[in-house]
Amino acid sequence: MRRFLTVFIVLAAWSSSAVAERQSGKVDASVARLGALNVEERALLAPHLAHGPVLLTEFKNRQTDLPAVIYAARIHAPATTIAGVIGKPAEYPRFMDALTSVDIREVNGQMTAFDWSWGVTLFSLTGQNVMTSYPGDSTRGYRFDIRTIAGDLGIGRVMWRVYPEGPNRSLVVFASRLDMRDANYITRQLASEGNAVNRTVNVAVAMVTLLEVKAEAERRAGTSIDGVYAAKPLRRPQVDMYALRSLLSRGDLVFMDMDGKTLHSVAVVGRSGASERRVRRVMLDPEEFGKSLLHGTCAEVVERSERGTRFEWEIPIPLLHVGGEMILRPSPRVVSVDGISGTLSKGRWRFDTYRYPGGEAGVIAWAIFDPADSPKLIRKLIAGNTYFSHGFVAATQLAVMRSLRTRVHLLGR
Known part of the structure; x- marks a missing residue:
């Protein structure tokens, strides 16, 4: 249980927004x-779906203070094949690496009740x-509603x-909302961190689920892509910020x-x-900006030169x-931040802005x-599960956007 607590403290520290999003007791998740x-x-979103999954992480609304995360992914398989993968939970452990068991408790018409256990290294x-x-x-498509009614991930709905x-070829849209604040003693303590912990777990766990369903459906359809691909150069994404303005009023988009x-x-x-x-x-x-990269960061400039501004950063976590x-290289448009040493020493981040009519800035x-x-703890957490690692990257990049927005708003006070 101590390991469980430590893992989520680290996830919260890496992926929290800078101002806690408080529980207000609205509609049940x-x-x-x-x-x-x-x-x-x-x-x-079609041009972006051609390259990989897309996530829409919604903001709060009047119905619930735990917004949903909505995923979309193109899967190269017939809709019937995909439905056969999703609709048979007893078969999940065969292709979901982290899902260790599923026990079907009852089947009543179109409803199936089942218990599950899910595990990673720690x-x-x-x-x-x-x-x-x-x-x-196969013409209209398929829909499955899954409610989590009890367990370590609390309650929620998928x-x-x-x-x-x-x-x-099919498009799969997967919406998820988990409320783990009252799941157990540990999650009740972590509720003080606000919705960031829920969001991080939603993003990471749902990413694993979606990508494993995609891989299994394409395996059954004979369209799966195997092998290791050479890394692509880091390029600015082609994004029509104006066309996406309404979607971005609902939440942030991750490509x-x-x-x-x-x-x-x-x-x-x-x-x-x-x-x-x-x-x-x-x-x-x-x-x-260093403080914006990760919530809880302490940043201090150590050198300014023609190459850029070097700064040291640290998240004060006991025993870790x-x-x-890192070095920040400003320019009239794209701001570059590159790791030099320590944690994320090989990381590269790029930032640009888009000016909407009326003056509001969009951030890319x-x-x-x-x-x-x-740190070793996080390496152990993601060991052996590539998709969990991808979910962790998505959750961290999302946290950068939310933290940057918070720093901007604090500056205006």
């Missing part, structure tokens, strides 16, 4: 409505789910939607560039709610050293880093 992507939104979790399978076909795009299991880069885009001048003021200040040295951030380039 197992019944609150889960968002989706309409036809127009799916069309807007800890294991258990829970109880109820799945409802709705009528569907909605799978499978949209056929042809005989051997993943992948080939098979190889993750090339992760980009996050969002609206700042502030002027471009104020956003760039934070981006061009190494101490302020999370920190190192893209990066590549390896979570294994980190």
Whole structure:
């Protein structure tokens, strides 16, 4: 249990937003409505889906203070094949590496109740789910509603939607909301960190689930891509910020560039709610920007030169050293931050802004880093599970956007 606590303290420290998002006792997470992507939104995201999964991490709304995370991924398999993978939980342990067991408790018509256990290197979790399978076909698509009613991940709800795009291609949209604040003593203590812990766990666990379903469906369809791919150069993503403005009013978007299991880069885009001048003021200040990279960071400039501004950063976590040295290279447009030594020494981050009509700044951030380039505890956490590592990268990049937005708003006070 101590290991379990330590893992989530580290995740919270790496992925928390700078201002705690408090619990307000709104609608239960197992019944609150889960968002989706309409036809127009799916069309807007199509160019990005060609490169890898897309995540929309919603903001708070009036119904619930635990917003959903909505994933979309293109899967090269018939919709019927994908439905066969999702709709048979008894078979999950055969292809989900972290899922150690599923015990079917009851089947009643379209409803299936099952218990599960899930584990990675350092800890294991258990829970109880109820799945409802709705009528569907290869033309209309399929829908599955899964409610988590008890367990170490608390309560929550998952909605799978499978949209056929042809005989051997489908779009899968996977919405997830977990409320682990009252799951056990440890999660109740971590509730003081706000929604960031819930969001991190949502992103990481759901990423594993989605990518393993994708891999299994493509294996069954004979379209799976194996092998290790050479790393691509880190390039600015082609993003139409104006076209995405309505989606970005719902939440931040994360774009993943992948080939098979190889993750090339992760980009996050969002609206700042502030002027471009104020956003760039934070981006061009190494101490302020260093604090924005990860919540809880202490940053101090050690050298200014023509090459850029070197700064040391550290997250004070007992018994761990999370920190190192980075260099910030400002420019009129793209701001570069590169790791030099310590944690994330091989990481590279790039930031730019987009000015909306009216003056609000949108932020575009893209990066590549390896979570294994980190303290031993985190290396153990992701060991042997590539998809969990990818989820951790996505959650961390998302946290950078939220932390930067918070620093910008604090600057305006």
